[in-house]
Amino acid sequence: MVISRIPRVGSDPLLPISEVAARSGVASSALRFYESRGLIASSREGSSRRYYPRSALRRIAFIVFAQRIGYTLEEIAQQLASLPKETLPTNKDWQRLSRDWKQRVVQKIAELEKLNMDLDHCIGCGCMSLKRCRLGNPDDRAGNAGPGARRWIDDTPAE
CATH class of the missing domain: 1.10.1660.10 (Multidrug-efflux Transporter Regulator; Chain: A; Domain 2)
Structure with a gap:
Protein backbone atom coordinates (compact mmCIF):
# COMPACT_ATOMS: atom_id res chain seq x y z
CA MET A 1 0.00 0.00 0.00
CA ASP A 100 -13.86 50.06 5.80
CA TRP A 101 -15.49 47.72 3.28
CA LYS A 102 -18.97 48.69 4.48
CA GLN A 103 -18.15 52.34 3.93
CA ARG A 104 -16.92 51.53 0.42
CA VAL A 105 -20.12 49.55 -0.28
CA VAL A 106 -22.31 52.44 0.95
CA GLN A 107 -20.33 54.79 -1.31
CA LYS A 108 -20.82 52.49 -4.31
CA ILE A 109 -24.55 52.19 -3.60
CA ALA A 110 -24.86 56.00 -3.52
CA GLU A 111 -22.98 56.27 -6.84
CA LEU A 112 -25.19 53.63 -8.44
CA GLU A 113 -28.37 55.28 -7.17
CA LYS A 114 -27.21 58.59 -8.61
CA LEU A 115 -26.36 56.92 -11.91
CA ASN A 116 -29.75 55.19 -11.95
CA MET A 117 -31.54 58.53 -11.49
CA ASP A 118 -29.38 60.25 -14.12
CA LEU A 119 -29.75 57.53 -16.78
CA ASP A 120 -33.09 58.87 -17.98
CA HIS A 121 -31.95 62.41 -18.65
CA CYS A 122 -28.27 63.02 -18.06
CA ILE A 123 -24.98 61.35 -17.23
CA GLY A 124 -23.65 64.10 -15.01
CA CYS A 125 -23.05 66.52 -17.86
CA GLY A 126 -20.75 64.67 -20.10
CA CYS A 127 -23.03 65.61 -22.19
CA MET A 128 -25.60 63.11 -23.49
CA SER A 129 -28.71 65.29 -23.51
CA LEU A 130 -28.19 68.51 -25.42
CA LYS A 131 -31.86 69.45 -25.03
CA ARG A 132 -31.81 69.20 -21.23
CA CYS A 133 -28.34 70.73 -20.89
CA ARG A 134 -29.57 73.94 -22.44
CA LEU A 135 -31.52 74.33 -19.19
CA GLY A 136 -29.14 72.81 -16.63
CA ASN A 137 -25.86 73.71 -18.28
CA PRO A 138 -26.37 76.65 -20.65
CA ASP A 139 -23.33 77.55 -22.73
CA ASP A 140 -21.59 74.44 -21.36
CA ARG A 141 -20.59 76.19 -18.11
CA ALA A 142 -19.77 72.80 -16.55
CA GLY A 143 -17.10 72.37 -19.24
CA ASN A 144 -15.14 75.22 -17.66
CA ALA A 145 -14.61 73.07 -14.55
CA GLY A 146 -12.57 70.51 -16.51
CA PRO A 147 -12.94 67.29 -18.48
CA GLY A 148 -15.27 64.41 -17.69
CA ALA A 149 -18.70 64.09 -16.21
CA ARG A 150 -18.41 66.99 -13.78
CA ARG A 151 -21.69 66.48 -11.95
CA TRP A 152 -21.03 62.79 -11.62
CA ILE A 153 -17.77 63.49 -9.77
CA ASP A 154 -19.65 65.84 -7.43
CA ASP A 155 -18.41 69.18 -8.69
CA THR A 156 -20.65 72.03 -7.69
CA PRO A 157 -22.78 73.00 -10.70
CA ALA A 158 -21.60 76.16 -12.45
CA GLU A 159 -23.91 79.13 -11.94
Missing part, protein backbone atom coordinates in the same frame (compact mmCIF):
# COMPACT_ATOMS: atom_id res chain seq x y z
CA VAL A 2 1.41 3.37 -1.06
CA ILE A 3 0.51 6.41 1.04
CA SER A 4 0.82 9.64 -0.90
CA ARG A 5 2.59 12.42 0.91
CA ILE A 6 0.72 15.72 0.95
CA PRO A 7 3.24 18.56 0.95
CA ARG A 8 2.76 21.09 3.74
CA VAL A 9 3.94 24.48 4.93
CA GLY A 10 3.90 24.02 8.69
CA SER A 11 0.44 22.59 9.34
CA ASP A 12 -1.02 24.13 6.16
CA PRO A 13 -1.39 21.55 3.34
CA LEU A 14 -0.18 22.56 -0.10
CA LEU A 15 -2.54 22.32 -3.07
CA PRO A 16 -1.58 22.19 -6.74
CA ILE A 17 -2.47 25.26 -8.77
CA SER A 18 -5.17 23.31 -10.65
CA GLU A 19 -6.98 22.48 -7.41
CA VAL A 20 -6.68 26.05 -6.10
CA ALA A 21 -8.09 27.33 -9.40
CA ALA A 22 -10.99 24.85 -9.26
CA ARG A 23 -11.80 25.53 -5.60
CA SER A 24 -11.49 29.32 -5.85
CA GLY A 25 -13.11 29.76 -9.24
CA VAL A 26 -10.12 31.88 -10.31
CA ALA A 27 -8.18 30.98 -13.45
CA SER A 28 -4.65 29.63 -13.07
CA SER A 29 -3.36 32.58 -15.09
CA ALA A 30 -4.95 34.97 -12.58
CA LEU A 31 -3.36 33.03 -9.70
CA ARG A 32 0.04 33.38 -11.33
CA PHE A 33 -0.67 37.11 -11.86
CA TYR A 34 -1.67 37.54 -8.19
CA GLU A 35 1.54 35.77 -7.25
CA SER A 36 3.60 38.06 -9.48
CA ARG A 37 2.03 41.01 -7.65
CA GLY A 38 2.90 39.51 -4.24
CA LEU A 39 -0.73 38.95 -3.23
CA ILE A 40 -0.31 35.18 -2.77
CA ALA A 41 2.73 32.91 -2.61
CA SER A 42 3.48 29.44 -3.91
CA SER A 43 6.22 26.92 -3.39
CA ARG A 44 7.70 24.38 -5.71
CA GLU A 45 8.71 20.90 -4.71
CA GLY A 46 11.38 19.44 -6.96
CA SER A 47 9.63 20.46 -10.14
CA SER A 48 8.22 23.58 -11.66
CA ARG A 49 4.67 22.77 -10.47
CA ARG A 50 3.25 25.43 -8.22
CA TYR A 51 1.72 24.52 -4.89
CA TYR A 52 -0.23 26.99 -2.81
CA PRO A 53 -0.97 26.66 0.89
CA ARG A 54 -4.64 25.93 1.50
CA SER A 55 -4.82 29.24 3.40
CA ALA A 56 -4.27 30.99 0.04
CA LEU A 57 -7.92 30.18 -0.73
CA ARG A 58 -8.96 32.75 1.89
CA ARG A 59 -6.57 35.32 0.47
CA ILE A 60 -7.91 34.68 -3.03
CA ALA A 61 -11.52 35.07 -1.81
CA PHE A 62 -10.46 38.32 -0.12
CA ILE A 63 -8.88 39.56 -3.37
CA VAL A 64 -11.95 38.67 -5.45
CA PHE A 65 -14.40 40.37 -3.08
CA ALA A 66 -12.17 43.41 -2.59
CA GLN A 67 -12.00 43.85 -6.37
CA ARG A 68 -15.79 43.59 -6.61
CA ILE A 69 -16.12 46.36 -4.04
CA GLY A 70 -13.77 48.50 -6.12
CA TYR A 71 -10.36 48.20 -4.46
CA THR A 72 -7.35 48.30 -6.74
CA LEU A 73 -4.75 45.56 -6.60
CA GLU A 74 -2.37 48.06 -4.98
CA GLU A 75 -4.90 48.75 -2.21
CA ILE A 76 -5.51 45.02 -1.78
CA ALA A 77 -1.75 44.40 -1.56
CA GLN A 78 -1.48 47.01 1.23
CA GLN A 79 -4.30 45.33 3.14
CA LEU A 80 -2.88 41.83 2.70
CA ALA A 81 0.62 42.98 3.70
CA SER A 82 -0.65 43.40 7.25
CA LEU A 83 -1.56 39.70 7.52
CA PRO A 84 0.80 37.20 9.13
CA LYS A 85 2.96 35.35 6.60
CA GLU A 86 3.81 32.17 8.50
CA THR A 87 0.51 31.49 10.26
CA LEU A 88 -3.11 31.38 9.22
CA PRO A 89 -4.91 34.71 9.57
CA THR A 90 -7.51 34.76 12.31
CA ASN A 91 -11.09 36.00 12.06
CA LYS A 92 -9.91 39.08 13.95
CA ASP A 93 -7.33 39.72 11.20
CA TRP A 94 -10.02 39.51 8.49
CA GLN A 95 -12.43 41.72 10.44
CA ARG A 96 -9.73 44.34 10.90
CA LEU A 97 -9.10 44.39 7.16
CA SER A 98 -12.74 44.59 6.15
CA ARG A 99 -13.77 47.42 8.50
Whole structure:
Protein backbone atom coordinates (compact mmCIF):
# COMPACT_ATOMS: atom_id res chain seq x y z
CA MET A 1 0.00 0.00 0.00
CA VAL A 2 1.41 3.37 -1.06
CA ILE A 3 0.51 6.41 1.04
CA SER A 4 0.82 9.64 -0.90
CA ARG A 5 2.59 12.42 0.91
CA ILE A 6 0.72 15.72 0.95
CA PRO A 7 3.24 18.56 0.95
CA ARG A 8 2.76 21.09 3.74
CA VAL A 9 3.94 24.48 4.93
CA GLY A 10 3.90 24.02 8.69
CA SER A 11 0.44 22.59 9.34
CA ASP A 12 -1.02 24.13 6.16
CA PRO A 13 -1.39 21.55 3.34
CA LEU A 14 -0.18 22.56 -0.10
CA LEU A 15 -2.54 22.32 -3.07
CA PRO A 16 -1.58 22.19 -6.74
CA ILE A 17 -2.47 25.26 -8.77
CA SER A 18 -5.17 23.31 -10.65
CA GLU A 19 -6.98 22.48 -7.41
CA VAL A 20 -6.68 26.05 -6.10
CA ALA A 21 -8.09 27.33 -9.40
CA ALA A 22 -10.99 24.85 -9.26
CA ARG A 23 -11.80 25.53 -5.60
CA SER A 24 -11.49 29.32 -5.85
CA GLY A 25 -13.11 29.76 -9.24
CA VAL A 26 -10.12 31.88 -10.31
CA ALA A 27 -8.18 30.98 -13.45
CA SER A 28 -4.65 29.63 -13.07
CA SER A 29 -3.36 32.58 -15.09
CA ALA A 30 -4.95 34.97 -12.58
CA LEU A 31 -3.36 33.03 -9.70
CA ARG A 32 0.04 33.38 -11.33
CA PHE A 33 -0.67 37.11 -11.86
CA TYR A 34 -1.67 37.54 -8.19
CA GLU A 35 1.54 35.77 -7.25
CA SER A 36 3.60 38.06 -9.48
CA ARG A 37 2.03 41.01 -7.65
CA GLY A 38 2.90 39.51 -4.24
CA LEU A 39 -0.73 38.95 -3.23
CA ILE A 40 -0.31 35.18 -2.77
CA ALA A 41 2.73 32.91 -2.61
CA SER A 42 3.48 29.44 -3.91
CA SER A 43 6.22 26.92 -3.39
CA ARG A 44 7.70 24.38 -5.71
CA GLU A 45 8.71 20.90 -4.71
CA GLY A 46 11.38 19.44 -6.96
CA SER A 47 9.63 20.46 -10.14
CA SER A 48 8.22 23.58 -11.66
CA ARG A 49 4.67 22.77 -10.47
CA ARG A 50 3.25 25.43 -8.22
CA TYR A 51 1.72 24.52 -4.89
CA TYR A 52 -0.23 26.99 -2.81
CA PRO A 53 -0.97 26.66 0.89
CA ARG A 54 -4.64 25.93 1.50
CA SER A 55 -4.82 29.24 3.40
CA ALA A 56 -4.27 30.99 0.04
CA LEU A 57 -7.92 30.18 -0.73
CA ARG A 58 -8.96 32.75 1.89
CA ARG A 59 -6.57 35.32 0.47
CA ILE A 60 -7.91 34.68 -3.03
CA ALA A 61 -11.52 35.07 -1.81
CA PHE A 62 -10.46 38.32 -0.12
CA ILE A 63 -8.88 39.56 -3.37
CA VAL A 64 -11.95 38.67 -5.45
CA PHE A 65 -14.40 40.37 -3.08
CA ALA A 66 -12.17 43.41 -2.59
CA GLN A 67 -12.00 43.85 -6.37
CA ARG A 68 -15.79 43.59 -6.61
CA ILE A 69 -16.12 46.36 -4.04
CA GLY A 70 -13.77 48.50 -6.12
CA TYR A 71 -10.36 48.20 -4.46
CA THR A 72 -7.35 48.30 -6.74
CA LEU A 73 -4.75 45.56 -6.60
CA GLU A 74 -2.37 48.06 -4.98
CA GLU A 75 -4.90 48.75 -2.21
CA ILE A 76 -5.51 45.02 -1.78
CA ALA A 77 -1.75 44.40 -1.56
CA GLN A 78 -1.48 47.01 1.23
CA GLN A 79 -4.30 45.33 3.14
CA LEU A 80 -2.88 41.83 2.70
CA ALA A 81 0.62 42.98 3.70
CA SER A 82 -0.65 43.40 7.25
CA LEU A 83 -1.56 39.70 7.52
CA PRO A 84 0.80 37.20 9.13
CA LYS A 85 2.96 35.35 6.60
CA GLU A 86 3.81 32.17 8.50
CA THR A 87 0.51 31.49 10.26
CA LEU A 88 -3.11 31.38 9.22
CA PRO A 89 -4.91 34.71 9.57
CA THR A 90 -7.51 34.76 12.31
CA ASN A 91 -11.09 36.00 12.06
CA LYS A 92 -9.91 39.08 13.95
CA ASP A 93 -7.33 39.72 11.20
CA TRP A 94 -10.02 39.51 8.49
CA GLN A 95 -12.43 41.72 10.44
CA ARG A 96 -9.73 44.34 10.90
CA LEU A 97 -9.10 44.39 7.16
CA SER A 98 -12.74 44.59 6.15
CA ARG A 99 -13.77 47.42 8.50
CA ASP A 100 -13.86 50.06 5.80
CA TRP A 101 -15.49 47.72 3.28
CA LYS A 102 -18.97 48.69 4.48
CA GLN A 103 -18.15 52.34 3.93
CA ARG A 104 -16.92 51.53 0.42
CA VAL A 105 -20.12 49.55 -0.28
CA VAL A 106 -22.31 52.44 0.95
CA GLN A 107 -20.33 54.79 -1.31
CA LYS A 108 -20.82 52.49 -4.31
CA ILE A 109 -24.55 52.19 -3.60
CA ALA A 110 -24.86 56.00 -3.52
CA GLU A 111 -22.98 56.27 -6.84
CA LEU A 112 -25.19 53.63 -8.44
CA GLU A 113 -28.37 55.28 -7.17
CA LYS A 114 -27.21 58.59 -8.61
CA LEU A 115 -26.36 56.92 -11.91
CA ASN A 116 -29.75 55.19 -11.95
CA MET A 117 -31.54 58.53 -11.49
CA ASP A 118 -29.38 60.25 -14.12
CA LEU A 119 -29.75 57.53 -16.78
CA ASP A 120 -33.09 58.87 -17.98
CA HIS A 121 -31.95 62.41 -18.65
CA CYS A 122 -28.27 63.02 -18.06
CA ILE A 123 -24.98 61.35 -17.23
CA GLY A 124 -23.65 64.10 -15.01
CA CYS A 125 -23.05 66.52 -17.86
CA GLY A 126 -20.75 64.67 -20.10
CA CYS A 127 -23.03 65.61 -22.19
CA MET A 128 -25.60 63.11 -23.49
CA SER A 129 -28.71 65.29 -23.51
CA LEU A 130 -28.19 68.51 -25.42
CA LYS A 131 -31.86 69.45 -25.03
CA ARG A 132 -31.81 69.20 -21.23
CA CYS A 133 -28.34 70.73 -20.89
CA ARG A 134 -29.57 73.94 -22.44
CA LEU A 135 -31.52 74.33 -19.19
CA GLY A 136 -29.14 72.81 -16.63
CA ASN A 137 -25.86 73.71 -18.28
CA PRO A 138 -26.37 76.65 -20.65
CA ASP A 139 -23.33 77.55 -22.73
CA ASP A 140 -21.59 74.44 -21.36
CA ARG A 141 -20.59 76.19 -18.11
CA ALA A 142 -19.77 72.80 -16.55
CA GLY A 143 -17.10 72.37 -19.24
CA ASN A 144 -15.14 75.22 -17.66
CA ALA A 145 -14.61 73.07 -14.55
CA GLY A 146 -12.57 70.51 -16.51
CA PRO A 147 -12.94 67.29 -18.48
CA GLY A 148 -15.27 64.41 -17.69
CA ALA A 149 -18.70 64.09 -16.21
CA ARG A 150 -18.41 66.99 -13.78
CA ARG A 151 -21.69 66.48 -11.95
CA TRP A 152 -21.03 62.79 -11.62
CA ILE A 153 -17.77 63.49 -9.77
CA ASP A 154 -19.65 65.84 -7.43
CA ASP A 155 -18.41 69.18 -8.69
CA THR A 156 -20.65 72.03 -7.69
CA PRO A 157 -22.78 73.00 -10.70
CA ALA A 158 -21.60 76.16 -12.45
CA GLU A 159 -23.91 79.13 -11.94
